[in-house]
Amino acid sequence: MAKGYLQRKASWEILLKVSSGIYSDNALEKVLKNYEFNSLDIAFITELSFGCIRYRKFLDLWIDHISKIAHQKQPPKLRWLLHVGLYQLLKMDKIPFSAAISSTVEVANRTDLKGLAGTVNAILRNTVRNIAKENLPKISSNEIERLSCLESLPLWLVNEIVNWAGIKETKHIVKAFNKKPSIDLRVNSLKTDLNKFIKELNECNIDASPINQLNNGVALNSNPRSVKNLPGYKDGMWVVQDRSSQWVAPLLNPMKGEKILDACAAPGIKTTHLAALSYDNAEILAVDRSEKRLKILQSNLERLNIKSVKTFKADATNLIDINPNFISYFDKILIDAPCSGIGTFARNPDIRWSLSKDKINQLIILQERLLEYLTPLLKKNGTLVYSTCTICPEENNLLIERFLTKKKELKLDFERQILPRFDKPGDGFYAAKISYK
Numbered sequence: 005m006a007k008g009y010l011q012r013k014a015s016w017e018i019l020l021k022v023s024s025g026i027y028s029d030n031a032l033e034k035v036l037k038n039y040e041f042n043s044l045d046i047a048f049i050t051e052l053s054f055g056c057i058r059y060r061k062f063l064d065l066w067i068d069h070i071s072k073i074a075h076q077k078q079p080p081k082l083r084w085l086l087h088v089g090l091y092q093l094l095k096m097d098k099i100p101f102s103a104a105i106s107s108t109v110e111v112a113n114r115t116d117l118k119g120l121a122g123t124v125n126a127i128l129r130n131t132v133r134n135i136a137k138e139n140l141p142k143i144s145s146n147e148i149e150r151l152s153c154l155e156s157l158p159l160w161l162v163n164e165i166v167n168w169a170g171i172k173e174t175k176h177i178v179k180a181f182n183k184k185p186s187i188d189l190r191v192n193s194l195k196t197d198l199n200k201f202i203k204e205l206n207e208c209n210i211d212a213s214p215i216n217q218l219n220n221g222v223a224l225n226s227n228p229r230s231v232k233n234l235p236g237y238k239d240g241m242w243v244v245q246d247r248s249s250q251w252v253a254p255l256l257n258p259m260k261g262e263k264i265l266d267a268c269a270a271p272g273i274k275t276t277h278l279a280a281l282s283y284d285n286a287e288i289l290a291v292d293r294s295e296k297r298l299k300i301l302q303s304n305l306e307r308l309n310i311k312s313v314k315t316f317k318a319d320a321t322n323l324i325d326i327n328p329n330f331i332s333y334f335d336k337i338l339i340d341a342p343c344s345g346i347g348t349f350a351r352n353p354d355i356r357w358s359l360s361k362d363k364i365n366q367l368i369i370l371q372e373r374l375l376e377y378l379t380p381l382l383k384k385n386g387t388l389v390y391s392t393c394t395i396c397p398e399e400n401n402l403l404i405e406r407f408l409t410k411k412k413e414l415k416l417d418f419e420r421q422i423l424p425r426f427d428k429p430g431d432g433f434y435a436a437k438i439s440y441k
């Protein structure tokens with residue numbers, strides 16, 4: 005058996021699952037359950053499979069360059085296996101070509117692609133010859149098309165980003181979509197404090213440090229083999245939360261005794277932050293329309309031992325109909341809206357392929373409805389924060405601008421858009437803080 009065959013097989017199975025519509029992180033989890041890999045193997049499989057998903061367009065370009073049959077016409081199982089092989093040859097420095105090829109061909113040989121093992125071998129070997137001769141796929145000289153091919157993004161999306169941010173900024177943004185995402189934690193301040201926790205991590209030889217300007221943010225400076233095995237997980241000492249998302253809940257300045265609505269709450273990362281900031285002494289209502297996601301929220305509350313949150317399954321746009329007493333009831337409201345998630349492309353490699361302009365337009369309608377139907381629930385001296393993990397202005401500042409033009413009684417107190425950067429950790433994020441005039 006070629007060394008590393010099982011790793012390539014698992015990576016290929018992850019691609020098969022993602023192509024059937026499963027999110028990459030779920031696909032990874034499902035596939036890994038069937039094997040007994042050690043943590044180094046898992047890191048390798050994650051890098052390989054997520055890399056293949058990110059670079060799908062770029063790898064297809066190579067299939068079209070090398071094979072007589074264009075990528076769209078390849079049997080899908082073969083296409084994804086070729087991606088596993090090509091990604092190793094084109095994007096992973098440390099793997100000898102021979103190991104990459106033999107282990108990938110072995111996957112074909114030992115599965116129902118047996119009859120195509122020769123094709124896999126020929127295409128991968130031919131790729132190596134072409135790399136050596138610098139015979140690379142032809143890529144358009146048009147700057148936007150080039151970015152779309154080299155950074156592997158749908159052309160419509162690169163065009164959109166150029167419209168939003170200009171070509172210079174777009175180059176930074178699209179590069180950031182392909183970086184290895186960092187993992188940040190937020191310390192549960194109800195249970196421990198930042199310095200104590202970092203000391204504990206360092207004592208276990210885990211390289212971690214505080215994040216600038218965040219009271220409870222911890223940067224893991226090298227990716228752990230398994231996050232859940234870090235000290236303090238079962239005891240609820242921390243949650244995984246990207247640094248960009250950690251400044252959203254503090255914008256509400258949640259206080260003891262306040263009535264707080266978290267309208268799109270699951271899986272509760274920001275709910276638990278609101279609870280911690282209000283010393284587990286506010287009255288927090290965590291609403292979400294997804295029962296499955298609310299269950300995860302509930303288990304987060306239990307793990308972190310948070311008592312001040314009640315969960316409620318509902319469409320948040322119907323809350324007034326469900327309970328008319330909610331009118332002008334809440335001191336603080338968080339709408340962490342469902343969004344296109346473009347700011348999280350680095351950690352969610354598949355969404356770039358399922359997103360469309362039409363989906364974004366549907367989301368904008370929902371985001372507007374959430375704002376429209378939830379502002380009446382805010383007390384006259386209350387604060388509402390609207391946030392997303394996208395960089396699309398129509399879901400962010402332009403949406404808020406339009407909303408505030410209609411609602412003359414409201415004003416914008418603060419707004420911030422974080423753009424993802426290749427050279428800096430952190431997702432893209434947006435938040436606006438709104439109150440009555």
Ligand SMILES: C[S@@+](CC[C@H](N)C(=O)[O-])C[C@H]1O[C@@H](n2cnc3c(N)ncnc32)[C@H](O)[C@@H]1O
Pocket residue numbers: 267268269270271272273274275291292293294297318319320321340341342343
């Ligand atoms: C961005 S996620 C929220 C993340 C969450 N705030 C956190 O920090 O863990 C958006 C959530 O909105 C929920 N959602 C979408 N439409 C909704 C609606 N009409 N009413 C309530 N929840 C909704 C989704 O189920 C999803 O859980």
